[in-house]
Amino acid sequence: MSVTSTSIASPEALVLHLLTQNPNPVIQLSFSAEIVYANPAAEKLFQSVSTVEGICPRQWLLSLAQHTIANSEQEVALAGRHYLLTVVPGNQSYSLYLTDITDRHKAEQKQTAERDFFETVLQYLPTGVAVFDTHHRYQYVNSTAVRNDRIREWLIGKDNFEYCAHFNHPRTLALQREVKFKQAMEEGVEVTWEETFESSAGTRHWLRLFQPVFNSDGKLRLMVGSSADISDRYLVEQAIHQARREAEAAVQVRETFLANMSHEIRTPMNGVLGMAGLLARTQLNQQQQEYLAIIRNSGNHLLGILNDVLDMAKITAGKLDLEHTPFDLVDTIRTTTQIQAFRATEKGIGFELILPDQPLPLLLGDPHRLSQVLLNLLSNAIKFTDQGYVALHCRVLVEDDTMLKVSFQVSDTGSGVAVEKQEAIFESFAQAYSDTTRHFGGTGLGLAISSRLVQQLDGHLVLCSQPGQGSTFSFTLPFSLAGSEVQLVEELAAVQQVAESVRGWRVLLVEDHDVNRQLAQLVLEQFGVVIDAAPDGMTALKFFEHTFYDVVLMDIQMPDMSGLDVTAAMRRHPEPLRARTPIIALTANAFRTDNEKYLAAGMDDCLAKPFDESALLTKMLAVHKAPAFKAGPLFNLSGLYEMAHGKLDFVQRILELFMTSTPTSITKLQKASGTADWLAAATCAHQLKPTLKLFQVESLLKAIQVLEDATASDTSRYAATQQLLDTLPKLLSQIGQHANSLLPDTAVHPSPK
Numbered sequence: 001m002s003v004t005s006t007s008i009a010s011p012e013a014l015v016l017h018l019l020t021q022n023p024n025p026v027i028q029l030s031f032s033a034e035i036v037y038a039n040p041a042a043e044k045l046f047q048s049v050s051t052v053e054g055i056c057p058r059q060w061l062l063s064l065a066q067h068t069i070a071n072s073e074q075e076v077a078l079a080g081r082h083y084l085l086t087v088v089p090g091n092q093s094y095s096l097y098l099t100d101i102t103d104r105h106k107a108e109q110k111q112t113a114e115r116d117f118f119e120t121v122l123q124y125l126p127t128g129v130a131v132f133d134t135h136h137r138y139q140y141v142n143s144t145a146v147r148n149d150r151i152r153e154w155l156i157g158k159d160n161f162e163y164c165a166h167f168n169h170p171r172t173l174a175l176q177r178e179v180k181f182k183q184a185m186e187e188g189v190e191v192t193w194e195e196t197f198e199s200s201a202g203t204r205h206w207l208r209l210f211q212p213v214f215n216s217d218g219k220l221r222l223m224v225g226s227s228a229d230i231s232d233r234y235l236v237e238q239a240i241h242q243a244r245r246e247a248e249a250a251v252q253v254r255e256t257f258l259a260n261m262s263h264e265i266r267t268p269m270n271g272v273l274g275m276a277g278l279l280a281r282t283q284l285n286q287q288q289q290e291y292l293a294i295i296r297n298s299g300n301h302l303l304g305i306l307n308d309v310l311d312m313a314k315i316t317a318g319k320l321d322l323e324h325t326p327f328d329l330v331d332t333i334r335t336t337t338q339i340q341a342f343r344a345t346e347k348g349i350g351f352e353l354i355l356p357d358q359p360l361p362l363l364l365g366d367p368h369r370l371s372q373v374l375l376n377l378l379s380n381a382i383k384f385t386d387q388g389y390v391a392l393h394c395r396v397l398v399e400d401d402t403m404l405k406v407s408f409q410v411s412d413t414g415s416g417v418a419v420e421k422q423e424a425i426f427e428s429f430a431q432a433y434s435d436t437t438r439h440f441g442g443t444g445l446g447l448a449i450s451s452r453l454v455q456q457l458d459g460h461l462v463l464c465s466q467p468g469q470g471s472t473f474s475f476t477l478p479f480s481l482a483g484s485e486v487q488l489v490e491e492l493a494a495v496q497q498v499a500e501s502v503r504g505w506r507v508l509l510v511e512d513h514d515v516n517r518q519l520a521q522l523v524l525e526q527f528g529v530v531i532d533a534a535p536d537g538m539t540a541l542k543f544f545e546h547t548f549y550d551v552v553l554m555d556i557q558m559p560d561m562s563g564l565d566v567t568a569a570m571r572r573h574p575e576p577l578r579a580r581t582p583i584i585a586l587t588a589n590a591f592r593t594d595n596e597k598y599l600a601a602g603m604d605d606c607l608a609k610p611f612d613e614s615a616l617l618t619k620m621l622a623v624h625k626a627p628a629f630k631a632g633p634l635f636n637l638s639g640l641y642e643m644a645h646g647k648l649d650f651v652q653r654i655l656e657l658f659m660t661s662t663p664t665s666i667t668k669l670q671k672a673s674g675t676a677d678w679l680a681a682a683t684c685a686h687q688l689k690p691t692l693k694l695f696q697v698e699s700l701l702k703a704i705q706v707l708e709d710a711t712a713s714d715t716s717r718y719a720a721t722q723q724l725l726d727t728l729p730k731l732l733s734q735i736g737q738h739a740n741s742l743l744p745d746t747a748v749h750p751s752p753k
Contacts, residue, residue, distance in 0.1 A: 026039045069087075188212060274519035280292060325365075403481060554585055681717065
């Protein structure tokens with residue numbers, strides 16, 4: 001009978017129809033295991049199975065029904081499928097309802113297997129793992145995190161405050177974990193931190209992590225925590241840090257020793273060579289000239305050895321700076337080889353120089369370091385060649401519109417180097433043979449320095465040699481093309497005008513070494529410079545107090561006050577203009593870190609002893625040139641006038657307040673700059689910031705931004721402080737003039753600009 005019939009179906013017919021259409025087996029089984037009713041799904045099931053556990057399926061089902069609580073459910077497996085069995089007992093039979101749950105059973109089995117797998121993985125992880133609910137309560141803890149099963153079971157449902165209280169851990173530990181939990185939850189990112197515990201086994205260090213897991217709606221689902229014992233790593237890091245500190249201390253000791261050695265040798269050598277240079281300008285007979293030449297050559301040789309040692313130290317420490325200046329390659333080579341050609345002739349051997357045939361453009365590079373390499377190679381070649389010749393071949397390999405690649409080859413017919421010794425000769429303080437130093441002299445640094453210099457110049461020094469057949473050292477260097485020759489000529493002409501520019505200057509020379517003080521005084525007086533010479537810091541400060549100087553030349557190492565102390569005192573002078581007098585450090589220390597320290601202490605430039613007079617004059621002129629300021633006003637008071645709503649007395653009070661308070665700020669800035677107290681400088685600048693922002697002094701706002709930046713270098717902070725010290729007095733003057741224009745006798749309303 002169709003249930004869609006228009007006639008009303010009987011209840012029995014409707015139930016029968018539903019049972020027939022039900023895809024799950026429905027069976028009515030008598031107490032004697034006879035089938036009273038089976039729907040089509042049940043009939044199909046009976047057809048697919050003949051026995052279950054060795055008995056008839058009807059008997060098996062009857063046994064299940066008899067031992068099943070009425071209306072309860074149990075899972076059974078039949079004919080390869082899984083069913084949920086519900087038994088309803090009657091007077092003469094049982095009604096059995098079998099719901100097919102095979103797909104669900106498979107899914108649960110898969111889920112169970114996956115859970116068992118991941119739990120096994122988590123249990124055996126060397127890292128502690130815990131899972132928390134949204135209220136920071138433990139939901140899962142693996143055995144690595146908590147080894148005791150009983151405690152691990154107790155911990156489920158507890159929070160970190162209960163955990164810490166139970167184990168007598170400080171409450172601050174729970175608070176810290178709570179903060180990290182909230183941070184991970186609110187920021188939605190992984191959060192890591194370290195914790196330290198004191199235990200019977202000693203101090204242990206742990207790395208902790210929180211990783212939030214969110215639902216699709218963005219709400220927190222759970223928090224995964226992990227922990228790892230990093231005590232061993234911590235100890236290794238501490239050992240590494242200690243080793244680094246010891247290595248840095250050793251480097252510092254070495255640099256201090258070299259700096260002191262440089263100072264002790266360069267200071268008297270500056271006097272020897274300087275006085276020899278002045279003596280050379282006087283009338284001398286032939287014998288006196290020869291004696292003088294010996295003095296100068298010996299001094300330069302000693303200075304060369306010192307420079308070799310310092311260069312090697314700089315190269316090793318990665319602190320050797322290369323120049324990038326225009327130069328004429330052919331002229332550089334000719335100048336470099338003149339002395340070497342003369343030495344070869346004196347020794348009775350030939351000297352051959354082969355240069356490129358084509359005219360070469362000006363190149364960009366470091367001609368001094370290139371000359372140093374060629375001098376080292378040629379000196380060695382001449383030293384170890386008793387007969388035959390020494391040759392330098394230079395040829396262009398590649399040339400285009402932007403660069404030039406040049407090959408250099410130094411050959412000799414000397415003693416040569418055995419194959420097993422060729423690698424060793426490029427090491428510091430190494431010679432090919434043990435008696436080399438005794439027979440030929442030298443420090444064993446020349447080739448090591450040359451090899452490292454060629455590397456820094458983007459080349460590679462190669463040796464080809466056989467004992468008794470001479471040696472050939474070769475390398476190839478790339479050079480960028482410089483600008484036009486006209487530009488170089490103009491630069492050279494500008495240098496020549498320097499001497500004329502300093503004529504009539506007044507210079508304070510602070511130098512405790514009598515010879516060096518007299519030497520510098522004699523050199524500068526030749527160019528019309530007026531010198532006040534101070535042998536110590538206190539005398540220098542007395543001179544400085546009563547005289548305005550164009551430049552101060554400051555020695556660094558002095559007995560009573562160091563050059564840094566004197567500079568700091570000068571920078572603290574209450575008169576801004578006098579406090580900004582240019583100061584050049586005259587130092588026998590040749591390390592870049594020393595120069596950076598001098599600049600950070602308030603000096604404007606540095607010059608190493610012994611110095612060339614042209615270099616000294618050039619630096620004097622460079623530091624004396626003050627930065628140009630705009631002709632217009634440094635401020636814009638439109639914002640102030642808008643704030644005043646036309647009340648000129650309000651504007652006047654603000655301007656007067658700025659003029660009375662700013663000199664104190666300038667004094668504080670001078671003191672902070674002189675002592676390199678950048679925190680005090682930043683504090684003072686921050687106090688000036690609101691007013692300068694109101695006055696729209698944009699140039700000084702940028703300087704204040706630098707001082708407020710905790711990551712800025714000392715050099716940048718010093719430059720920013722000096723900009724404030726240079727500009728604030730000019731700003732005060734302009735503000736004062738504008739304030740005067742607001743006095744009552746002013747007939748015209750002042751411009752707000």
